[in-house]
Amino acid sequence: MKAIRNVGSYLFGPGALGRLEEVLRGDPRVPAGPVVYLVDHFFAGFTAPLAKLPQRPLDRLIFMDTTHEPSTDQVDQVAARVRADFSDLGGLPGVIVGMGGGATLDMAKAVSNLLTNGGQAADYQGWDLVKVPGVYKIGVPTLSGTGSETSRTCVLTNYQTGVKLGMNSDFSVFDQLILDPDLTATVPREQYFHTGLDTYFHCMETLNGRARNGIVDAYSEKAIDLCRQVFLQGDMQDQSSRENMMIASLMGGAAAGNTGLVHPLSAGLSVVLGVHHGLANCLAMGPLAEFYPPEHAEFLAMAQAQGIKLPTGLGADLSDEQIGKLYASSIVHAKPLGNHLGEGFRDILTPARMAALFRAM
Numbered sequence: 044m045k046a047i048r049n050v051g052s053y054l055f056g057p058g059a060l061g062r063l064e065e066v067l068r069g070d071p072r073v074p075a076g077p078v079v080y081l082v083d084h085f086f087a088g089f090t091a092p093l094a095k096l097p098q099r100p101l102d103r104l105i106f107m108d109t110t111h112e113p114s115t116d117q118v119d120q121v122a123a124r125v126r127a128d129f130s131d132l133g134g135l136p137g138v139i140v141g142m143g144g145g146a147t148l149d150m151a152k153a154v155s156n157l158l159t160n161g162g163q164a165a166d167y168q169g170w171d172l173v174k175v176p177g178v179y180k181i182g183v184p185t186l187s188g189t190g191s192e193t194s195r196t197c198v199l200t201n202y203q204t205g206v207k208l209g210m211n212s213d214f215s216v217f218d219q220l221i222l223d224p225d226l227t228a229t230v231p232r233e234q235y236f237h238t239g240l241d242t243y244f245h246c247m248e249t250l251n252g253r254a255r256n257g258i259v260d261a262y263s264e265k266a267i268d269l270c271r272q273v274f275l276q277g278d279m280q281d282q283s284s285r286e287n288m289m290i291a292s293l294m295g296g297a298a299a300g301n302t303g304l305v306h307p308l309s310a311g312l313s314v315v316l317g318v319h320h321g322l323a324n325c326l327a328m329g330p331l332a333e334f335y336p337p338e339h340a341e342f343l344a345m346a347q348a349q350g351i352k353l354p355t356g357l358g359a360d361l362s363d364e365q366i367g368k369l370y371a372s373s374i375v376h377a378k379p380l381g382n383h384l385g386e387g388f389r390d391i392l393t394p395a396r397m398a399a400l401f402r403a404m
């Protein structure tokens with residue numbers, strides 16, 4: 044049994060981003076020093092949300108390149124840049140505000156941890172390796188589904204070692220969140236769907252797993268219920284659906300239970316082929332109907348209801364070498380695979396069985 048740490052406080056509702064200045068200047072819990080805004084590069088072309096960031100002369104805005112999944116190198120580089128910019132303040136800003144999707148939020152959490160703990164991002168990939176609290180961090184999600192806003196991890200890929208692993212730590216939890224559903228109105232539909240389904244997969248994998256916790260189950264059940272409302276009733280991106288998706292993502296991240304089969308296969312696709320997490324989950328679910336019969340049918344119904352065409356044909360072009368790498372980078376996720384299949388998961392997911400699954404994607 045382990046104590047659960049949640050986000051300190053959050054502000055939720057349309058227009059919430061407009062209240063950021065009040066939070067930064069009026070909340071006594073927020074340190075007074077300069078603010079570093081780490082913003083998804085997607086927003087470089089949109090002046091309206093950026094204009095809502097209350098920037099002062101000493102503050103910095105750095106765009107995060109989210110073309111690829113966040114890497115340990117990228118976090119090292121951003122942390123080094125922040126240290127250089129604030130060298131006269133001991134290399135530390137007062138606050139980090141991360142604004143973007145899961146990739147940006149994860150990088151903001153990792154940079155915050157790294158600035159106070161020193162060393163390199165790869166030193167903290169694993170469980171409870173972060174030693175002291177990071178720089179005070181505020182998250183502003185602009186995409187719903189990853190649950191990064193409430194989770195105690197920040198997933199990073201080390202492209203030198205092929206390890207995709209988070210800094211799992213109580214210190215990776217945001218101190219505050221600004222949850223503004225207006226921000227998810229401009230997300231491209233496919234991306235909105237793939238990312239939203241991340242919550243659905245997290246929660247249904249948890250509820251189908253062996254390791255269970257009553258609080259996690261309750262969060263997961265409610266998050267799935269909200270996903271059904273979003274994706275099976277009306278338009279997924281209208282005002283009320285965006286609000287519901289934001290709440291579902293929040294609950295899915297707070298649940299952060301152990302996953303099952305979708306996430307390990309998805310991780311393989313991300314590490315070996317560079318496929319983004321949300322899309323990789325949808326691809327991974329494709330051949331898993333026999334493991335998750337009702338959820339697989341529901342997933343297809345959700346895509347159909349929203350007019351989303353799911354990608355097919357990826358598996359046909361994979362070389363034997365790629366299949367070998369995909370197997371290796373999926374089967375390492377013993378905890379979630381065992382959570383669904385038990386300790387003998389390697390006897391069920393043999394290299395041949397896994398190859399067939401990847402070829403069917």
Ligand code: ZN
Binds near residue numbers: 189241245320
């Ligand atoms: Zn996920």
